[in-house]
Amino acid sequence: MSDTPKSFGRKSIEVSLKPRDLMEKKRLVNIWTARIITLFPNAFPGVLGESLTGRALKEHLWQLETIDLRPFGIGKHRNVDDTPSGGGAGMVLRADVVGPAIEEAQKGASANWPIVYLSPRGKPFTQAKAQEWSRADGVTLLCGRFEGVDERVLEHYGIEEVSLGDFVLTGGEIAAQAMIDATVRLIPGVLGNEASTEEESHANGLLEHPQYTKPAEWQGRAIPEVLMSGHHGKIEDWRREMSEKITKDRRPDMWGKR
Numbered sequence: 001m002s003d004t005p006k007s008f009g010r011k012s013i014e015v016s017l018k019p020r021d022l023m024e025k026k027r028l029v030n031i032w033t034a035r036i037i038t039l040f041p042n043a044f045p046g047v048l049g050e051s052l053t054g055r056a057l058k059e060h061l062w063q064l065e066t067i068d069l070r071p072f073g074i075g076k077h078r079n080v081d082d083t084p085s086g087g088g089a090g091m092v093l094r095a096d097v098v099g100p101a102i103e104e105a106q107k108g109a110s111a112n113w114p115i116v117y118l119s120p121r122g123k124p125f126t127q128a129k130a131q132e133w134s135r136a137d138g139v140t141l142l143c144g145r146f147e148g149v150d151e152r153v154l155e156h157y158g159i160e161e162v163s164l165g166d167f168v169l170t171g172g173e174i175a176a177q178a179m180i181d182a183t184v185r186l187i188p189g190v191l192g193n194e195a196s197t198e199e200e201s202h203a204n205g206l207l208e209h210p211q212y213t214k215p216a217e218w219q220g221r222a223i224p225e226v227l228m229s230g231h232h233g234k235i236e237d238w239r240r241e242m243s244e245k246i247t248k249d250r251r252p253d254m255w256g257k258r
């Protein structure tokens with residue numbers, strides 16, 4: 001309990017524990033780590049500080065570090081961006097600003113540590129990608145802003161581009177949080193026994209069957225009888241059938257790939 005404060009009049013440190021206090025100020029080794037390069041470090045941990053991912057963060061099942069891009073900026077005003085070469089709208093993050101931030105992020109990173117630029121031009125993020133990242137030692141995520149980052153920095157460091165989907169966000173931070181959430185819940189111990197990651201949507205190329213809970217009847221609608229039967233074999237068959245039907249109906253693309 002060496003970190004117990006000596007101050008009086010405060011019942012416990014928990015009272016003042018803000019989500020950002022869950023984030024590490026010093027690097028712990030051998031813990032899966034998300035390292036985020038961003039102009040908006042205050043956006044973290046954001047929703048990752050809540051519920052299961054937040055609890056796991058507190059319990060050091062994973063750790064989160066932000067690297068603020070601003071101090072790497074140029075000149076008195078710490079400028080991080082400039083106008084696009086060749087003209088056009090918007091601003092581009094400079095290679096000589098993003099580069100040193102990447103160097104900082106990769107200090108001491110193992111060979112099994114993907115470095116990724118969140119980008120609408122990237123390969124769409126998938127459950128398979130979340131599984132791959134959860135088996136790495138950590139991941140570095142570069143969040144763009146404005147028109148994006150100078151291409152040379154992506155080439156120089158061999159950075160992989162990954163997209164949250166076919167739409168354009170104003171920055172990479174929300175995409176980073178979504179991808180970290182999907183990855184961290186696959187780390188052993190994070191979900192506890194509360195959920196199986198093997199039977200849920202996308203884990204096996206199928207979407208999940210419908211779920212029900214109490215009350216037995218709501219607005220004149222009953223829970224399917226088979227689920228109330230206690231017959232595990234029949235329940236399993238029913239869930240499998242529903243899962244297949246929903247996948248066929250909603251995602252013929254997924255069904256076709258099976």
Ligand code: SAH
Nearest residue numbers: 118119144148163164168169170171172175
């Ligand atoms: N001019 C760029 C879009 C820039 S959007 C283009 O047309 O491709 C600004 C930043 O938001 C990007 O640098 C990226 O980091 C982030 N971003 C936007 N949409 C995203 C998406 N679908 N997935 C992941 N990151 C995204």
